[in-house]
Amino acid sequence: MKVLKLMLKNALRHKLRTTLTILGIAIAVVAFGFLRTVVTAWYAGVEASAANRLVTRNSVSFIFPLPYSYRDRIARIPGVETVSFASWFGGVYIDKNQFFARMAVDAQTILDAYPEFRVPPDQLEAFLKERNACIVGADLARQYGFKLGDVIPMDGDIYPGKWEFVVRAIYQPRDEKIDGTQFFFHWTYLDERMKANTPARAGEVGWYIIKIADPVDAASISSQIDEMFANSRAETKTETEAAFQQSFIQGTSLIINLFNFISFVIIGIIMLVLGNTMIMSARERTKEYAVLKTLGFSAKHLVGLIAGESVIISALAGGLGLLLTYPVVGAFSLVVPKSWFPVFYIEPSTIVLAGTAALAVGIAASFFPIQRALRTSIVDGLRFVG
């Protein structure tokens, strides 16, 4: 018979109460894990940003274009390795509810700038050869059943007209942190249509993606670019890709902060649930603790016994909660369109945080019961009638 066995037996003494406590904590851990995953998904773009990529956009707003002519001037700046560019296409596929990122890109350089999008060489060759070819992400292809050779019709909104794209390549994200729901096509295809139908909008790009040799030079290269186009008709704002991505989610930071706050409120709820159970248990065992002290068990032993019982309950509940978090997050990602949260997975840090929180709460919840058990004298404990 070991003390651990006594802890286990104590933890399971009131099976219904312990079961309900474990379920309550497990549900809270699931909620915590889920909310943290949503927060992580929100910041996925920022997290996936490369340190050696800069983004140059119109200084007035992202929605104002930049001249295509900037490309060669930027490319001449020392330290710049690759200059690519993209334009937000928008458009409607099937109906307005079918949202995914559609971008006209520089076909020759886009995959140099984004090596995390992996395309088989034969598919890349096919994509480059055909003016209205497109590349779709593997997740997007899975969602809509796109196959190589499929024609995807779209109605233009930002760029009016009927558009047709042929799927010539499907990219695989390098890892689960990378968005697999994007849609790229040739910017030249877009620009040709603009030249023909709206010449005033020809020769414009949405933003430049600049791959630099050394991330240390990010600040100086950004300054050089912006100074180069200062006082021009389209002044620029250059920043790191992470800062660029951050600016997109800045407007929603209040909601995200609220999510963060709620996720930590949940930890408080876990503590109250477990703390309540432990206080009840310890109160019922006041006499037993007095008996143990009479037998010679010291304060150290009682601390171990009570904290151990609390940690056993929190560990069981935390483990169950973490196990349940996976199917819950998996079910959510199946129900919600992939394009809402392109990157939606449970980060290892979320597991570590939830597990650590559950264990820490186990220890913290035993604080008052321990204090009570230690403060109660043996004589008072033996007289206690629960």
Next chain:
Amino acid sequence: MPAIIEVQNVSKSYWRDSFEVPVLNGITFSVPEGEFLGLMGPSGSGKTTVLNLIAGIDKPNGGSITVAETNIAALSESQLAKWRSTHVGFIFQFYNLLPVLTAYENVELPLLLTSLSKTDRRKHVEAALSVVGLSDRMDHYPKQLSGGQEQRVAIARAIATDPTILVADEPTGDLDKNSAEEILTLLERLNKEFKKTIVMVTHDPRAAERAHVVRHLDKGELK
């Protein structure tokens, strides 16, 4: 026989709200080794308080208590806990077995504080349960035992570590006549055969008859 317990001018009072309630008024007595002492007295006379002080689960306000040459009134809480684990076997009126543990595990509890191996602990537990005649009930939980059997398990727990003294607080107070007789016979046997020094608090004159010496406490003073 030399005295194994020496109580010198011990006083004790409790605080009830803002009132100080004196319980013992400078009592002095000694218990020779191998003695079976019965303490009697009316409710509130301080019998259990004397027992608690001798067992080191309470501290006097004044005076000294020496048990096996240790002045336990001067020990710290942690020193007292260690001292109790080797020197005192406590038998309670209501047995106070842990309900989640079997008879075997209850008896093994105080042995967990020793450096004995698992095998040696088993030997001690089996020997103690054999002395109280419950070798065939070692896997039973307290709720599966009668009151008398529970008290016998409690006695086995008290003697498992072979303590210097046994203190018993109304050990037959919750038992029927036959069970009480069995427990008293067992205590007598522990005293005679195993030379255990026993201090027993009781209300029951029949129980007191088994003791070698009976002292009466009244209003905090020993008669």
